[in-house]
Amino acid sequence: MASALWHGFADMGAVEKNGAFVVSRGEGAYIWDSQDNRYLDATAGLWFTNVGHGRTEIADAVAAQLSKIAHFSNFGDFVPETTQALAERLAKIAPVAGSKIFFTSGGSDSVDTAAKLARRYWHEVGQPDKNIIVGRQKAYHGMHVAGTALAGIPVNREGYGELMADAATVGWDDAKSLLELIEKVGANKIAAFFAEPIIGAGGVYLPPEGYLAEVRDICREHDILFVVDEVVTGFGRIGGEWFASTRFDLQPDMMTTAKGLTSGYVPMGAVFIAPRVAEPFYNGAWWRHGYTYGGHAGAAAAAMANLDILERENLLAESKRLEASLHTHLQPLAEHPRVSEVRSGLGAVAAVQLADPAEALPFVKTLREHGISGRAAGQGAMQISPTFVMTDDQVAEMAAGILAALG
Ligand code: PMP
Numbered sequence: 001m002a003s004a005l006w007h008g009f010a011d012m013g014a015v016e017k018n019g020a021f022v023v024s025r026g027e028g029a030y031i032w033d034s035q036d037n038r039y040l041d042a043t044a045g046l047w048f049t050n051v052g053h054g055r056t057e058i059a060d061a062v063a064a065q066l067s068k069i070a071h072f073s074n075f076g077d078f079v080p081e082t083t084q085a086l087a088e089r090l091a092k093i094a095p096v097a098g099s100k101i102f103f104t105s106g107g108s109d110s111v112d113t114a115a116k117l118a119r120r121y122w123h124e125v126g127q128p129d130k131n132i133i134v135g136r137q138k139a140y141h142g143m144h145v146a147g148t149a150l151a152g153i154p155v156n157r158e159g160y161g162e163l164m165a166d167a168a169t170v171g172w173d174d175a176k177s178l179l180e181l182i183e184k185v186g187a188n189k190i191a192a193f194f195a196e197p198i199i200g201a202g203g204v205y206l207p208p209e210g211y212l213a214e215v216r217d218i219c220r221e222h223d224i225l226f227v228v229d230e231v232v233t234g235f236g237r238i239g240g241e242w243f244a245s246t247r248f249d250l251q252p253d254m255m256t257t258a259k260g261l262t263s264g265y266v267p268m269g270a271v272f273i274a275p276r277v278a279e280p281f282y283n284g285a286w287w288r289h290g291y292t293y294g295g296h297a298g299a300a301a302a303a304m305a306n307l308d309i310l311e312r313e314n315l316l317a318e319s320k321r322l323e324a325s326l327h328t329h330l331q332p333l334a335e336h337p338r339v340s341e342v343r344s345g346l347g348a349v350a351a352v353q354l355a356d357p358a359e360a361l362p363f364v365k366t367l368r369e370h371g372i373s374g375r376a377a378g379q380g381a382m383q384i385s386p387t388f389v390m391t392d393d394q395v396a397e398m399a400a401g402i403l404a405a406l407g
Helices: 012-018 056-068 081-093 107-124 145-150 175-185 211-221 275-282 297-312 315-335 357-369 392-406
Strands: 023-027 030-033 038-041 100-104 132-136 167-170 190-195 225-229 254-257 269-273 339-343 350-354 381-384
Touching (some): 038 392, 056 297, 107 132, 107 145, 107 254, 107 275, 132 145, 167 175, 175 211, 190 211, 315 339, 315 350, 350 357, 357 381, 357 392
Parallel strands (some): 132 167, 132 190, 190 225
Antiparallel strands (some): 100 269, 350 381
């Protein structure tokens, strides 16, 4: 059926031919399509529905805020009351004490905000040659220009010419390659190093033991800003903690977030900025940067209600339970001949790696026939990133569905 909608990341010829998968409602760990078929949601939308679908409490909080005032501005000295309250609340759970919160409209905004601020910071402190921004192979940092340039998925960069000067890429799992780059170009040329604690959209790859602490220390020793992209891992997805930065004591100079901040009920992102980086901008310099909808009051109300639920229902502990549960139920799938590897054991994320990446898209359709809504990431990795309210029985149901779909 022809549709006016141009989907993101899609072969539109195929979507036009086969039709779209139209989602009409959700409840907890389930979603329903427009024919009222029910599916277990293996991915929490695009990794974001941390508190589960159908939370009327968040909808009510947003409605109440919109009725009061939908939004105004946080440029200059303006700020909606709820936005201000949210910033104070986030600062209290920030991995670095005294962090400042800069609101955005989503993850890509957060990444580009952090990339711009990294360079601007060095200009302010008299080191304008520190411009290179380093990312990693397999990394995904959103779709704005800086994020596309510093991510490690070459196919996403093709066909645009040079997106951003002074972007560099190192290995995703090997701190030595960061050191080699520093030796080659000089720390006095490098502004920042960006890392996702768990490679997400690039295929769900867990960090090797000790890797994150190692790159943290390398950045410290060489005076390179350490930017931790927690768009996926933040707000509990890492398991047991608010952030991977707290779980692994990463002390990030900047931390980018979105998704779980509102559980995706409305779009919002935030960059957590350590006092050191904020300092020049609180003492004379001002930053000509901001988004109309950054800190949107309705989104802030959604975030407040979402944080209430995460706290009240101990959902960070539930995410830790899922870390173990996913590992237990999914690892046996690694025995299947069509599966080359199952990556699990850190946070409420996992991947079932298909041996033949070309099977990924047809496999997503087969999964649906078995009552599971899934999606492929990286090269044929079936992304597993459920809501924290998914029960152990539902995890078992999901694993059985995947096994049945594997045939
Ligand atoms: N950074 C990471 C690590 C992400 O996974 C994503 C989105 N999947 C983004 C940034 C971009 O976020 P958004 O799609 O909200 O712009």
